[in-house]
Amino acid sequence: MVHSYFFLEFEIFLLFSICYIIFLHLCTKIFNFKLSELDFLLVCVLFLVLFLKCAIDNVSDSEVDTYLLNSFVIYGDLIRLLKTLMVLFFFIYIVIIYNFNMLVKIPIAEYLILIFLCFFSLVMIIESNHLFVIFLFLEIVNICLYCLIGMNKNSNRGIEAAYKYFMQSSFATILGFFAISLMIVSIFISILLLTLAMLSY
Numbered sequence: 001m002v003h004s005y006f007f008l009e010f011e012i013f014l015l016f017s018i019c020y021i022i023f024l025h026l027c028t029k030i031f032n033f034k035l036s037e038l039d040f041l042l043v044c045v046l047f048l049v050l051f052l053k054c055a056i057d058n059v060s061d062s063e064v065d066t067y068l069l070n071s072f073v074i075y076g077d078l079i080r081l082l083k084t085l086m087v088l089f090f091f092i093y094i095v096i097i098y099n100f101n102m103l104v105k106i107p108i109a110e111y112l113i114l115i116f117l118c119f120f121s122l123v124m125i126i127e128s129n130h131l132f133v134i135f136l137f138l139e140i141v142n143i144c145l146y147c148l149i150g151m152n153k154n155s156n157r158g159i160e161a162a163y164k165y166f167m168q169s170s171f172a173t174i175l176g177f178f179a180i181s182l183m184i185v186s187i188f189i190s191i192l193l194l195t196l197a198m199l200s201y
Contacts, residue, residue: 008068010054010083011127014120017047021116025109037101037108041094044112048090055083067129074129082126090119106151114151118144142169 024043027033065076093115101108121137121144128134150162 010051011120011123013050013054014123018113018116018120021109021113025113028109040108040112041098044094048087048094052084052087055080055087072130072133073127075127079127083123086119086123111151114144114148
């Protein structure tokens with residue numbers, strides 16, 4: 001089990017960073033701490049340095065992929081490379097957020113919480129070996145994107161776009177569940193027909 005937690009160190013630190021940013025945001029709202037947008041971004045950069053170190057250090061000894069947590073998570077060299085590239089892209093994204101925040105004021109704490117949650121969900125989608133886990137984290141990414149699209153409260157266009165995106169993705173999810181239910185029903189009917197055919201002999 002210690003071996004599994006060593007490989008999941010990146011994800012544990014990522015969850016801790018989300019909780020820490022939420023804690024900082026609550027401290028600024030409840031206790032009136034004065035933290036600027038730059039302070040939040042510097043905390044995020046420090047966490048990204050930690051993530052980059054975790055992603056680079058988690059080198060597996062074997063050439064084959066490692067299956068963790070009852071084969072729900074796959075870990076290998078490709079996963080490590082993808083996580084490293086995602087963290088490097090996140091560094092660039094933090095610089096873009098800082099420059100964008102100088103032009104248009106955004107609620108930076110809520111924005112960073114949603115971005116980090118979306119980042120965690122994307123990492124778990126990459127590592128997952130189970131269809132339900134992939135679907136669960138894909139829906140978490142969608143919820144974060146709904147909130148990010150509608151974050152500009154001064155314009156009705158963002159809220160309208162978030163509503164349209166929500167309706168379209170809900171329709172796609174319903175269609176996906178309908179297709180899965182049709183597959184399950186057809187499998188059940190074929191097994192039932194095969195059992196009846198075997199019993200008739």
